[in-house]
Amino acid sequence: MTLYGVGLGPGEADLVTVRGQRVLEAADVVYSPGRLSRSVATEHVPEERIGDIDFPMTRDEEKLRRAWKAAAAEIAPQAREGTAAFVTLGDPNVYSTFGHLRRTLGAFHPDVEVDVVPGVSAVTAFATALGVEIASGASLALREGARGAAPTGPDRLLLFKVTDVPATHEKLTAAGYDMVYGRRLFMEQGETRVTDDPDELADRDYYTLAYAEKRGLDDEPVTASFEMADTEVETETEAGEASDTEVNAQADGGSRLLGDRSDVSDAVAMERAEGIAWGDEIPEVSPR
Numbered sequence: 001m002t003l004y005g006v007g008l009g010p011g012e013a014d015l016v017t018v019r020g021q022r023v024l025e026a027a028d029v030v031y032s033p034g035r036l037s038r039s040v041a042t043e044h045v046p047e048e049r050i051g052d053i054d055f056p057m058t059r060d061e062e063k064l065r066r067a068w069k070a071a072a073a074e075i076a077p078q079a080r081e082g083t084a085a086f087v088t089l090g091d092p093n094v095y096s097t098f099g100h101l102r103r104t105l106g107a108f109h110p111d112v113e114v115d116v117v118p119g120v121s122a123v124t125a126f127a128t129a130l131g132v133e134i135a136s137g138a139s140l141a142l143r144e145g146a147r148g149a150a151p152t153g154p155d156r157l158l159l160f161k162v163t164d165v166p167a168t169h170e171k172l173t174a175a176g177y178d179m180v181y182g183r184r185l186f187m188e189q190g191e192t193r194v195t196d197d198p199d200e201l202a203d204r205d206y207y208t209l210a211y212a213e214k215r216g217l218d219d220e221p222v223t224a225s226f227e228m229a230d231t232e233v234e235t236e237t238e239a240g241e242a243s244d245t246e247v248n249a250q251a252d253g254g255s256r257l258l259g260d261r262s263d264v265s266d267a268v269a270m271e272r273a274e275g276i277a278w279g280d281e282i283p284e285v286s287p288r
């Protein structure tokens with residue numbers, strides 16, 4: 001009685017979550033909206049269990065609605081009789097076709113239960129692949145950069161669908177941003193590329209994203225200063241102080257650092273103390 005929306009992650013077969021893999025292995029039929037997601041799904045499911053649905057390559061809204069209605073009509077009986085899964089690259093709830101299916105099922109087959117297994121999204125995978133850190137306290141906005149678009153404003157932007165890298169690059173550079181581009185990150189299908197040179201990615205590939213950061217941002221995390229520090233002596237002193245703080249924080253459940261707060265549980269006190277010890281922001285704890 002259930003349709004599972006399963007996030008496959010960015011494309012490498014071993015970045016499917018354990019839960020996603022279990023659902024795929026148990027499903028009677030697995031539907032995939034495209035060739036790439038199908039090639040990842042078939043790493044976990046035999047071809048015979050892959051279901052058939054057709055999606056027209058069109059922006060015509062009426063044709064798209066008809067196609068989703070037909071897809072829902074095919075999938076609903078399978079989900080009623082057993083377990084069906086619909087896979088998407090990344091996460092099913094982030095810029096994904098799965099939302100169309102969920103809404104169409106809700107409208108025409110409301111008895112079908114829908115459950116979602118989250119996946120590793122390009123929204124987070126990009127940071128590792130591009131060697132970028134979105135530090136605690138920083139903001140990051142998600143936008144689309146299709147056909148040379150270059151939205152601006154926020155300090156840090158992640159742009160999806162960057163199909164004309166040189167055009168987007170020119171506009172963002174003029175608007176005061178530095179960029180790094182990623183193509184086919186953590187994908188087995190096609191060559192993975194990470195570069196800040198737009199000419200290297202002049203050919204169109206839908207699986208391209210851009211990370212843009214305003215030039216001259218001045219919000220470095222506390223530990224960034226170590227990278228500039230004059231090595232050994234300072235490192236030893238700093239390390240000694242840090243571990244003393246840490247030991248004390250753990251030994252007294254944080255009360256030395258927090259003051260005697262009887263309204264804060266030991267666990268919360270410990271979390272807050274760790275936050276202090278590691279330089280993170282201290283969350284507000286509401287009195288109980």
Ligand SMILES: C[S@@+](CC[C@H](N)C(=O)[O-])C[C@H]1O[C@@H](n2cnc3c(N)ncnc32)[C@H](O)[C@@H]1O
Pocket residue numbers: 010011088089090091092093094095096120121122123159160161162182183184185186187206207208209
């Ligand atoms: C329609 S969105 C799908 C996002 C997906 N649901 C997710 O959570 O990652 C497609 C866009 O995401 C980005 N993208 C997704 N996977 C990617 C990957 N492995 N490498 C680079 N970009 C990727 C590209 O910009 C692409 O145009």
